[in-house]
Every structure is written in structure tokens, then in C-alpha cells.
Amino acid sequence: MTQQEVLDSSLEAPRSAIRDELLECLQTITLAHDHAVTPDSLTAGLPLEEGRLTPGVFPRAAARAGMTARIVKSRLVQLNPALFPAVLLLEPGRACVLVALDIKARRARVIFPELGDAATEVDLDGLSESYSGQAIYVRPRFRFDARGPEVGKQRSRHWFWGVIRENRRLYRDVIAGSVIINLFAVAMPLFVLNVYDRVVPNHATETLWVLAAGIFIVLCFDLALRMMRSAFVDLAASRADVKLSSRIMSQVLGLRMEARPASTGSFASTLQSFESVRSFIGSATVVALVDLPFVLFFAAIIALIGAPLALPVLAGIVVVLLYAMAAQGKLHELSETTWRVSAQRNATLVESLSHLETVKTLRAESRLQGSWEKATAFLSRTSAQLRLVSTSVSNVAMWAQHTVAVCVILIGVYLIIDGNLTQGGLIAAYMLSSRAMAPVSQAAALLAQYHQSSTALKSLNDVMQRPVERPDGKSFISRPVIHGEIRFDKVSLRYPDEERDALRDISLKIEPGEKVALLGRVGCGKTSLNKLLLGLYVPTAGSVMIDGVDLRQFDPVELRRHIGYVPQDVSLFFGSLRDNIVAGGGSDGVSDEALLRAIKLSGLESLVNSHPHGVDLQVGERGQMLSGGQRQAVAIARALVHDPQVLLLDEPTSAMDHASEEAFKSNLKQYGQGKTLVVVTHRTSLLSLVDRIIVIDAGKIVADGPRDKVVEALRKGQIGRAS
Numbered sequence: 001m002t003q004q005e006v007l008d009s010s011l012e013a014p015r016s017a018i019r020d021e022l023l024e025c026l027q028t029i030t031l032a033h034d035h036a037v038t039p040d041s042l043t044a045g046l047p048l049e050e051g052r053l054t055p056g057v058f059p060r061a062a063a064r065a066g067m068t069a070r071i072v073k074s075r076l077v078q079l080n081p082a083l084f085p086a087v088l089l090l091e092p093g094r095a096c097v098l099v100a101l102d103i104k105a106r107r108a109r110v111i112f113p114e115l116g117d118a119a120t121e122v123d124l125d126g127l128s129e130s131y132s133g134q135a136i137y138v139r140p141r142f143r144f145d146a147r148g149p150e151v152g153k154q155r156s157r158h159w160f161w162g163v164i165r166e167n168r169r170l171y172r173d174v175i176a177g178s179v180i181i182n183l184f185a186v187a188m189p190l191f192v193l194n195v196y197d198r199v200v201p202n203h204a205t206e207t208l209w210v211l212a213a214g215i216f217i218v219l220c221f222d223l224a225l226r227m228m229r230s231a232f233v234d235l236a237a238s239r240a241d242v243k244l245s246s247r248i249m250s251q252v253l254g255l256r257m258e259a260r261p262a263s264t265g266s267f268a269s270t271l272q273s274f275e276s277v278r279s280f281i282g283s284a285t286v287v288a289l290v291d292l293p294f295v296l297f298f299a300a301i302i303a304l305i306g307a308p309l310a311l312p313v314l315a316g317i318v319v320v321l322l323y324a325m326a327a328q329g330k331l332h333e334l335s336e337t338t339w340r341v342s343a344q345r346n347a348t349l350v351e352s353l354s355h356l357e358t359v360k361t362l363r364a365e366s367r368l369q370g371s372w373e374k375a376t377a378f379l380s381r382t383s384a385q386l387r388l389v390s391t392s393v394s395n396v397a398m399w400a401q402h403t404v405a406v407c408v409i410l411i412g413v414y415l416i417i418d419g420n421l422t423q424g425g426l427i428a429a430y431m432l433s434s435r436a437m438a439p440v441s442q443a444a445a446l447l448a449q450y451h452q453s454s455t456a457l458k459s460l461n462d463v464m465q466r467p468v469e470r471p472d473g474k475s476f477i478s479r480p481v482i483h484g485e486i487r488f489d490k491v492s493l494r495y496p497d498e499e500r501d502a503l504r505d506i507s508l509k510i511e512p513g514e515k516v517a518l519l520g521r522v523g524c525g526k527t528s529l530n531k532l533l534l535g536l537y538v539p540t541a542g543s544v545m546i547d548g549v550d551l552r553q554f555d556p557v558e559l560r561r562h563i564g565y566v567p568q569d570v571s572l573f574f575g576s577l578r579d580n581i582v583a584g585g586g587s588d589g590v591s592d593e594a595l596l597r598a599i600k601l602s603g604l605e606s607l608v609n610s611h612p613h614g615v616d617l618q619v620g621e622r623g624q625m626l627s628g629g630q631r632q633a634v635a636i637a638r639a640l641v642h643d644p645q646v647l648l649l650d651e652p653t654s655a656m657d658h659a660s661e662e663a664f665k666s667n668l669k670q671y672g673q674g675k676t677l678v679v680v681t682h683r684t685s686l687l688s689l690v691d692r693i694i695v696i697d698a699g700k701i702v703a704d705g706p707r708d709k710v711v712e713a714l715r716k717g718q719i720g721r722a723s
Helices: 003-011 021-032 039-043 058-064 124-130 161-166 168-184 187-202 205-254 264-272 274-280 283-291 294-305 307-354 356-361 365-417 423-445 447-464 526-533 556-561 577-581 592-602 605-610 628-640 658-671 684-689 707-715
Strands: 067-073 086-090 094-102 107-111 120-123 131-140 486-493 503-510 515-520 541-546 563-566 646-650 676-680 692-697 700-706
Touching (some): 021 039, 039 556, 058 067, 107 124, 120 124, 168 283, 205 283, 264 447, 294 307, 503 700, 526 541, 563 628, 658 684, 692 707
Antiparallel strands (some): 107 120
16 A cells, blocks of 8 residues: 555545544654553543543643643644644544654655554645644653742642633733723713803704714724623623533532532532623623722813812712722621521532432321421521621612712712813713723622632632542553552551541451451441542541552542442443443544443343333433342343443442342353452352451451351451451
8 A cells, every 4th residue: 555545545444433533643743752551541521522632622631731722723744843743633523643754855754543553654735734733842840849949939820710711811901992082081081061051052063063073983992892891791701601611510529529519409509600700700790890980081071170079979989989888898798698508508409309219108298398498498597697788788889870970960069160071071971980980880889799709719729729530640550451460568548537446457458369358347448449439538547459550549530430330329320221331432432342241240131121211211310210130130231331440339239139130240240250359248148259258347348268268257246347
């Protein structure tokens, strides 16, 4: 095959034959810079489209590998060779890595992901025909080491204000437009002044038309600038909203389990409070704040017309400010109280909806209804007080605005009588006084919203400062394949807000391919052991290792790909059976072959074959359209669909009938050959799957040995309890 045929075949390959070219291009570049990462590490938690990376999300994926990415629009021959290798976006929706460019020879060296990692020399003209006009420069971020100490404490980028600052150019244009708009605001009073003082006394109609034409032009420009200002503010708010919402959701999904809030409903209320922050950074707020400094400008213009006329304006501003400052404390207190009771009420609602069936069977409606009504009544009273204080500030501002206007007229009349002011000047001063007080009234009306947004921002700050599984700057090792050796070395675990350890000084080793059962009383720590293996929690003491490597060195996403986990409490999502089984499909997706294999192993085959929708049957919210045993089978299929090397099964058949359990055991015996298996169970029937039993009591290992020997010791009561 010639070099041109290589290019043509690559560009003409069907889209379905390509897994994810952008992701593979990124991997190629990271390898070129000695940053080896797995696809799952790059794409975990990112919003992929049809399981593929998009150019818009590419920089976020590159950041996972310690790289920076910048999308540029440029002709192929104008790309900067100093920034090679770069990613070229091709048509239609394809990508390749540009390694070198020889413009004189009209040749280019590129790497096509589907053809391997070797660079291919192609004709530059042929490549240009497929080039979309966009490229992505990818470079490694510079990292400081201990030899480059900080001279001063650097300010870290705030999650909220940092995003707002990204739109500083738009806000700069908004401020510039506001300056011109406020300058134009002087035009109308000056027009009226000249008409009354010069045109009317002299019957100068020609001057009138000239002035009218001028003011009409000013008004047209004013309208255009106001519309542009609103558009820019809304554009900036929209951009910030998208980034901030994405950042908050990413933080929530990445939270460490020990940092998770105690109440889901209250946590959801905290996240919903972002709506108040989003509305506050909208156009009304920004316009009011930008116009506020011009109050003094209008007061100065009034003073030029007649110095005494500026005194009522300044007095009105002082009155509004003093009253607003006096109301600050009460507004802040009521805003926080409203937020807290709203979060508590929302927690009651979420808890009631999540356990509605239990509420009905226990006849607990009265208690929950009482809690709801008490919270609602208190929220109603607090909200009414908040509105009352907020409205009073707005009313005082409105009163001050009208009072200032009256005072300006009163003083102006005396100035006219004394001959120090004209009628036109009085009308102009009256108009300017209203224009001066308007931003003050608008700002006063926003006080309550400000305090609500401030409270919401503080609560969101608390969420954004909580520890996450994949912190920025943290590097993980890449282990595409593991053997399945598990070791606990003097491990202890204490859950947040607990007074005693769930696990105490646990030391054990499980060889690759070994089959082990964990036995013990309820609450003894068996499930906690599994959670440590999954990296959901970090031990308070000791270390957990797989293949001799501390789990904290693994990327959490890659670690969980190697481990198939069936939890004790199965959680399903609204959607189809397929969606729930492949929920964690990762960057390379799940093939139909792997899906059907998992369905067969889990015992779902009969359900899928007999249902008219097959794997697309709907399971309902939380899987309520399936039986308990079927939900458990879905969890098993989830655990097996990626063919993991380690299996953690926590009461995997507790909701199954005898026949289903026996079928699952038979399938697992064949499938589990060579795989490490850890089973948590109270059923003796599952012990036939294992060769070794570990007995845990009160967080400590009290027995560990061959299955038959430990079972016999348990039967005879020879295994005591932990001290």
C-alpha cells in the first residue's frame, strides 16, 4: 500500500470502525511526553458523546494527564512546528496526530490512531483537503519541585470567582458601555434645559429641530448600547453558568465517601441554591452595580446647574445607605435561617419519596406530615420576615427618591426667585435627581437577593472545599492488568462522626486466584473491608495493597475497573436493563458479546429472552419494576461485564430463590477460575465456592483458615469473640 493509499484508507474508514480517535490521539501525545495514562483515567466523569471524547471536552481530559490543551483555528501550513506533536481535527469527525511538517517538500508526518503508533508520511495537499481548519496544541504543564520553593503564598484559583474572571473582557465592554450610557443620560436633561431657556423665549424653531435631531441620534445609540450591554451580561452569565454547573457536578461526583454530607436531601438543597447565585450574577445585578458609581457623577452635574440642588440628592443617598446598613444584620440572619430550614424541609421530602413504600407499611405518614408542616410553617414565617425587611429597604429607597425630587423642586423655586436658576435648569435638575437616585433604589432592592446568594455561595464553598478522589496535581500509576493479590497490613478504619473503629488492626493476605469467604455477625466490619478494597474509604491506619502496590497509588476509576463488586444494597438507575448493566462502560464501551455473557452468568438470560424488549426493558426508578432477585442479578451482571480479575460479592444471592442461587453458583465456579474471589455471606450454601474462610468479629479477625476446618470450629463453638 502506498503512502497516499494509507491516507485515503484512513480518511475513508467508516466511523463505526473507530473507537475514539481523539482519545487515542491524546494518549499518543501523552506517551510522547512520558505521561502514560489509561483511557479510563483520562475520561472518567467527563461528558462523552456516544462514548467518545469531543473537542470541547478534550482540554479537560488533557488536564487529567498533566497537560494543557488549546484549540486553534489555523491553516495547516501556518501551524507552529515548535508545538508539535499536535492533534489535527479532520472531516468528518476524525482526528490524527501531526508530528512534523515539510512545507517545501509538501509532505507531513502524521500518526493515525487506527493504524498504530507509527508515524506515516503523507502528501500535504491530501491532508489539507481533509483538515477541518482546527488543531489542538497539547503541552505538558510545568511542575515545580522542592528546588523551586514559593517565595510567597500563591493565591489559588477560586472555583467561582476564577470562572467569573474568565469573562473579564465581556465585563470590561459592559463597563465601557455603561460609561457611555450614563454620559448619554445627561443629554435629555440638557436638551430640556436648552429648549426652555433658549428655544422657547427666542422662538428658535430651527435650533429646536437641530437639538431634537441630536437627541434622537443619542437615544438611538443609547438603545443600541443598552441592548448590547444586556446581551454581553447575559452571555457572560451563560458562560459562567455552564462552567460552574459542570464544576459543581464534577466535585459532587468526585467527593470522597468520608466527605459526603450526612443528609442527601439537605445536600441536594445546597446544590439547588446555586440557582440563586446564578440569578444574582445576571443582568439586573450587574447593571445596577455598574451604574451605582455614576450617582456621584449625576450629583456633580446637578451641582453645576445649581450647587444647592445637589444637597437633597446627597442627603437621600446617605439616608438609603444608613437604612440599608441597619438592615444588613437582620437580612443576613434571616437569609441563613431560611436556607437552613429549607434544607431541612427538602431533606424530609427526599427521605419520604425515597422510602414511600416503607412509610406506608409503617403508617408513618403522620410523623412525616407533621415534620413537613412544621418546617413549612417556620419557613413561611421566616420568609415573610425576610420579605418584610427587604421590602422596607426598597420602600425607603423609593420614598427617598420621591422626597429628593420634591426637595429639588422646592429649593429650585427659591433659586429661580432669587435669579440664580432658570426654569430649564430646574427641570433638568429634577430629571437628573431621579436618574441619580435610580441606581441606589435598584441596589437597595437587590440586598435580600445578595444575602440569599451570599449564604448559598458559602454553603457551596463548603462543598467545593471537601476532599475528592482525584485531586488536581495528583499523579496515579497506570496498571492495565493486575494479578489479584490482596494484602491488608495493620489496617484500621473509623467512619466520620463515629466513636469506635469499624476495623481494628486487620492484617491478611489473599493470593491471586484464591477464593475466600468473609463471615461474621451483623456490623462486624465485613462490608467495610470491601469498601476499603474499592478505594471508597481511606484507612485511618495501615495500608491496603493490590499486587504489592498501595491502593492510594491507583487511579480510583482504573482500580474499580479491575474489581467486580456486588453490593449488599443494590441501587439501579431509571432506564433500561442495558443502561444499568453498562452504566460504568468507560471509554471503550461494552460490546454486545460482553453484555450477553454477563447476562447469562448472572441468570438474567431467561428474563431477557422472554421479554419483548429484551435488554431494552425498562427497570423503573430504583429498579422498582424488577423483583429483589432480579435486581440482584442485574448487580451481578454489572460486576462481571468488564471481566474483572477480582470479584467482591456482598450477600450476592440474599434475594434469590434456591434454583437461581444454584444456577449462579454453577456459572461462577466456571467463570471464576483464576480470578480472586471474596464473598461476604451468611449463607452456608455459598461456602462451596471458597477454599478459605476468614471470620471477623467487632472489626478484628478471630479466625482464618481452610474452609472445612473453620466451619467445623464454628460448629463446635471453638471460635471466640474479639476482645
